[in-house]
Amino acid sequence: LQVAYAQNVAHPNLTVTQADIEAIRTQLSEVPGAQAALTSLRKKIDAVIALPMDVPVPQDAGGGYTHEQHKRNYQAMYEAGLLFQVTQDTTYLNFVRKMLLAYADLYPTLGIHPKPKEQTPGKLFWQSLNEAMWLVYTIQAYDSVASQLSAEDRTLIETNLLRPAASYLSAGQPQTFNKIHNHGTWAAAAVGMTGYVLNDQTLVKQALYGLDMSGDAGFLQQITQLFSPDGYYAEGPYYQRFALMPFVLFAKAIDVNQPELKIFEYQDQALLKAVRTSIQLSYNKLFFGINDAIKDKGIDTIELVHGIAIAYDITSDPALLAIAQRQNNILLTGYGFRVAQGLDQGLAQPFQYQSMQLRDGQAGDQGALAIFRNGIDHGHQALVMKNTSQGLGHGHFDKLHWLYFDNGNEIVSDYGAARFLNIEAKYGGHYLPENNTWAKQTVAHNTVVVDEQSHFDGDWQVGQKSAPEVRFFAVSDDIQITSASIAQAYPGTNLTRTMAMVKSASLEHPLIVDIFKVTSKSKHQYDLPLHFQGQLISHTISATAHTSKLEPLGKNNGYQYLWARAQGPIKPGMSQVTWLNENRFYTYSVLGGDDQQMIFTQLGANDPNFNLRSESALIRRVKSAKQHTYVSVLETHGEYNGTSEYTKNARSSVVELVASSAAGVDENIDVVTVTLVSGESFSLAVAEDSSSTAEHTLELNGKTFVWTGPYSLLTNTKN
Amino acid sequence: LQVAYAQNVAHPNLTVTQADIEAIRTQLSEVPGAQAALTSLRKKIDAVIALPMDVPVPQDAGGGYTHEQHKRNYQAMYEAGLLFQVTQDTTYLNFVRKMLLAYADLYPTLGIHPKPKEQTPGKLFWQSLNEAMWLVYTIQAYDSVASQLSAEDRTLIETNLLRPAASYLSAGQPQTFNKIHNHGTWAAAAVGMTGYVLNDQTLVKQALYGLDMSGDAGFLQQITQLFSPDGYYAEGPYYQRFALMPFVLFAKAIDVNQPELKIFEYQDQALLKAVRTSIQLSYNKLFFGINDAIKDKGIDTIELVHGIAIAYDITSDPALLAIAQRQNNILLTGYGFRVAQGLDQGLAQPFQYQSMQLRDGQAGDQGALAIFRNGIDHGHQALVMKNTSQGLGHGHFDKLHWLYFDNGNEIVSDYGAARFLNIEAKYGGHYLPENNTWAKQTVAHNTVVVDEQSHFDGDWQVGQKSAPEVRFFAVSDDIQITSASIAQAYPGTNLTRTMAMVKSASLEHPLIVDIFKVTSKSKHQYDLPLHFQGQLISHTISATAHTSKLEPLGKNNGYQYLWARAQGPIKPGMSQVTWLNENRFYTYSVLGGDDQQMIFTQLGANDPNFNLRSESALIRRVKSAKQHTYVSVLETHGEYNGTSEYTKNARSSVVELVASSAAGVDENIDVVTVTLVSGESFSLAVAEDSSSTAEHTLELNGKTFVWTGPYSLLTNTKN
Ligand SMILES: [Zn+2]
Numbered sequence A, B: 001l002q003v004a005y006a007q008n009v010a011h012p013n014l015t016v017t018q019a020d021i022e023a024i025r026t027q028l029s030e031v032p033g034a035q036a037a038l039t040s041l042r043k044k045i046d047a048v049i050a051l052p053m054d055v056p057v058p059q060d061a062g063g064g065y066t067h068e069q070h071k072r073n074y075q076a077m078y079e080a081g082l083l084f085q086v087t088q089d090t091t092y093l094n095f096v097r098k099m100l101l102a103y104a105d106l107y108p109t110l111g112i113h114p115k116p117k118e119q120t121p122g123k124l125f126w127q128s129l130n131e132a133m134w135l136v137y138t139i140q141a142y143d144s145v146a147s148q149l150s151a152e153d154r155t156l157i158e159t160n161l162l163r164p165a166a167s168y169l170s171a172g173q174p175q176t177f178n179k180i181h182n183h184g185t186w187a188a189a190a191v192g193m194t195g196y197v198l199n200d201q202t203l204v205k206q207a208l209y210g211l212d213m214s215g216d217a218g219f220l221q222q223i224t225q226l227f228s229p230d231g232y233y234a235e236g237p238y239y240q241r242f243a244l245m246p247f248v249l250f251a252k253a254i255d256v257n258q259p260e261l262k263i264f265e266y267q268d269q270a271l272l273k274a275v276r277t278s279i280q281l282s283y284n285k286l287f288f289g290i291n292d293a294i295k296d297k298g299i300d301t302i303e304l305v306h307g308i309a310i311a312y313d314i315t316s317d318p319a320l321l322a323i324a325q326r327q328n329n330i331l332l333t334g335y336g337f338r339v340a341q342g343l344d345q346g347l348a349q350p351f352q353y354q355s356m357q358l359r360d361g362q363a364g365d366q367g368a369l370a371i372f373r374n375g376i377d378h379g380h381q382a383l384v385m386k387n388t389s390q391g392l393g394h395g396h397f398d399k400l401h402w403l404y405f406d407n408g409n410e411i412v413s414d415y416g417a418a419r420f421l422n423i424e425a426k427y428g429g430h431y432l433p434e435n436n437t438w439a440k441q442t443v444a445h446n447t448v449v450v451d452e453q454s455h456f457d458g459d460w461q462v463g464q465k466s467a468p469e470v471r472f473f474a475v476s477d478d479i480q481i482t483s484a485s486i487a488q489a490y491p492g493t494n495l496t497r498t499m500a501m502v503k504s505a506s507l508e509h510p511l512i513v514d515i516f517k518v519t520s521k522s523k524h525q526y527d528l529p530l531h532f533q534g535q536l537i538s539h540t541i542s543a544t545a546h547t548s549k550l551e552p553l554g555k556n557n558g559y560q561y562l563w564a565r566a567q568g569p570i571k572p573g574m575s576q577v578t579w580l581n582e583n584r585f586y587t588y589s590v591l592g593g594d595d596q597q598m599i600f601t602q603l604g605a606n607d608p609n610f611n612l613r614s615e616s617a618l619i620r621r622v623k624s625a626k627q628h629t630y631v632s633v634l635e636t637h638g639e640y641n642g643t644s645e646y647t648k649n650a651r652s653s654v655v656e657l658v659a660s661s662a663a664g665v666d667e668n669i670d671v672v673t674v675t676l677v678s679g680e681s682f683s684l685a686v687a688e689d690s691s692s693t694a695e696h697t698l699e700l701n702g703k704t705f706v707w708t709g710p711y712s713l714l715t716n717t718k719n
């Protein structure tokens, strides 16, 4: 007869400890923020308890009734368990006990779920991922009440429910359990946390080191392999947030039960770094919408509420409190209570959003995400250049793509995922077919499309093999700049892009300079889209508008969704397009040449179900060329004030844009010169040789410039 | 030699008095809100003073440099004058003096403006309206400094500048001065205020009673004729706000100088009513966007900042303080200071937004604007039914049109004006051509279009002759309802619409029931558009989508701007369309019949300059019929929560919609029965006879209902 560990230790002792509970009980009255959270949580759970208990026989797939009910149940058990600990009100104890016993009755009767999802079915749920999430919450609920249960109850619950569930998620599905993937992390967390509560060292060791306990798989390997050395998760911020939850909860449990593992110190503080990096991956509370991202997800999601609180509890970093303040969601755990205390004491300090390069890949050698920021205040400018790896099946075909944020808004945008999460009427709330056919395609991004084909021919497994090479990254007061290239997105064609955020004394906001060089041995069609948010105000293109008939721009790879609204030649020299977003103007200045055409598109063709948002893009098309260098400058300027009836600085200050690729003694330097209406002028020189030690010489306007390194910002004096 | 009055009285004594200034000076240190306003205003004006003074020779039309500079100048003089009074810092005095003398030099040299606008040119400005605004500000500035000027300066300024300007605006342009129109009010205010400061009783009397001082024209007539008995201004809220400014400023000056006129008591407190009504004409700070309205204008515009403060100063109504709080703009006038004191003392009380009918027309007999509200909180529901008169040249052809607001947003919308105010690149910032050809047209509104022609054949002067007849208006706990009809919008065709906001115990929010009856002796095509804001989620129409080619829906009267995206038959019985706006769902349930078609449109055809926003509408078309009754129900429901990943109540609760127009013993009763998923059901019966005393009898579901008055809400018990 197996002896339950639960009777040997006083609980709780997992993510919340007896000392935590003691602290909350004795100090609650001094922390108004936590008191309010308690009142609110009691109200919520009291309403749940007032309903008849419902532990249904599993039947529905994701989104269906039994699926959602089991989700509601584990959430309610977890929260009721916390309430019992904090309030000692046995109503909550009885609720958790009764539901655990109901599950202990049900679980032994279950086989594989009747609507199994692919190769990874659960029993309560269609997929084992949900089963692991269920156990992560349920084991915490059990930990909250175990000390108050009879030996008989405990034996029943552990023998019929918790052990079999942990066993099913580990030995029962080695392919998932041993996988270095966030589904594996959820399984490891569920199994390991169950091991601690049941004092089962085998479960704990399997969770930490893999089923065979060799260390080739398991939680520690997942920490090592799933985050880059800069705390970046290859699938991107939307999935980084989701993946963080089992990491931080299990780590917290490890820290309580095996402090000697120093889990938060592990791998150069990989987990704390991942939490902080998640915040850096946001603008105005929302995550950068790259890859399959639902764009309304941000730093106030529950995963980051736990993540920030656990990280604050360990580090006492006051900048994390500033994030917690914006989350406005106090947890009644020990770590949540310490956040509430910190906030009540006014300890929060501004979070330092920074310009940074986040290397991708376990070794940091799979490209990088570059982030340039100008300031940290609410309306600051942020440029994101996506030079990362493919990011598995949720990755988009968007090599060298960029986003721009300003004034609290996304200005140059990524469509994000084509999905109405949890909205049954929209394809059951799943990813829409248009996610594959539009949102992932290259033309849906701000990067070059060759011959109307997506990068890697739209095959993510091919994409997985080749990340962009980051040529250089540098941040200084005047200029923030990065450059990357990739030769494998289109075999035989090289894409090299340099993007810079340049400050100018005579401008309100920095300029963005973009030099995108495409070279191939054979002739191709090149398209460079710019997806912008706002109302088009004016442009200098002699365009023909399709005013009485609209047709799609193409047939495949996303082009079938774009109505061509207008089109015209981009003449040699500079052309400009200005749009208005909220109360600010944005002017995109571009260089003509190579018989470029500007195509003004609007999303919505071939969309009978109104699945797509009606967004606008500019596409610069070079019909047939071996190589082309797209030169562009984006200026943020002016103010439209409807309330006070004035408009300031509605015209662009960029009056001339000149590029040369053979501008002097060194043939391999691209030079872009921008002249402003103030007379001020600067040149950005970018060498082909990205070495930081190479010396370059340039003749420009009769002067000779000499510098070391791949780029130089040359300020020209007035003639 | 004319003796200037300015030397005989101590100034200021116009809109601000010496007592006001005394109060501000002595109590400022106790009122942090006013101190902050002072600091901020000093900073602003100090920056202006630091620049070289610029009083240019008039040259440019509206929007041009000299036009904008003279506007900046009068604003700066006015504010510097206040600063001098409050701070006694002679820097401000000297600035105002110097600029007044510059104008006194310039003005005598001027003839009619070189780019005169139509029949009403000014001298400093292209139109005399701007000249009047200039004088309203400038005379207040002069009043602030007059006591400190030498007799010589005063004589120069009064003789060369103020008198000639007042004379030009009165005797110099009798057609405008005597007009009962807001341009006339600006002129009257300018002239009358100048009269007070210069102690010129002739100017004062002309301002109050018209050029001939008979009382047939002038300010008092303007008060009487321009506002309805409910304080509604015929051009609508956007122009009501603009018109208010000279009314409240001149009234304040009258109250200081001739308190015996009891100007704020005049005509049943017409001006105070107009101020309060302006607030009632808003939702979430923004004015209802009817007629030529720029939709980002709201209660925080400067006109209402003065209006609310002056009204508060007189009434001490704490609800006005709540509005001032939202305006967040403290004026350094006496009335502004008292607002700051009230706010600092925490006296503000919630403003009571109410359901109300605002009668239009001087006698209140030119139709009405009906407003139904459900609550007063931030996200409350508001329905606006526009049964008003045409509203002159800025009026839209939108008889019986409606708007709906919920959750802080406009849900069923009016396009407002097609104009990018002050944005030079968009048609010089003037009304766009599309304002006439799209925004004013009937199809741009949520009301019936017959034969693709606009109401009154698009002639506002014809429209001016006929207002809708309001059949009834009633507000109770369960139902808010109004009905109106008009026979002149289309000769030979009668339009009668009844709209109700109905509460149901089983629903989160009230339902809107809409019964629109069109009757004609001959056959016509009828279209009923619904312009909605949001993303289409689902519908039950068997529609054919134009997925690979879009064409405009028509050729004229606004139809040329609508792309037809999809279209299909509305079968007999109920059809539904659901959209999502922010985090809430809206379902429009409609009845089929008469071979109705549903057309899904998107704005943007024939728009080569991208002047229009890309908005969506549903159009229900009856191709050929003598009469048709459109029956619709709009339900507000559910929640989409992206952060916490759940969706509640995404499906409509309306499961059946039945209409009958011959439902029993009385042939002239329209009955619409709505059945909800809860089993609950109600019928709305509307009699043709709108008398409040007529008795009606109806047999419905085997029961007999008897009631008095034009409508009845019948709650059906379950079978
Ligand atoms: Zn993307």
Ligand SMILES: [Zn+2]
Binding pocket: B289, B290, B291, B292, B396, B398, B414, B415, B416, B439, B440, B445
């Ligand atoms: Zn309108």
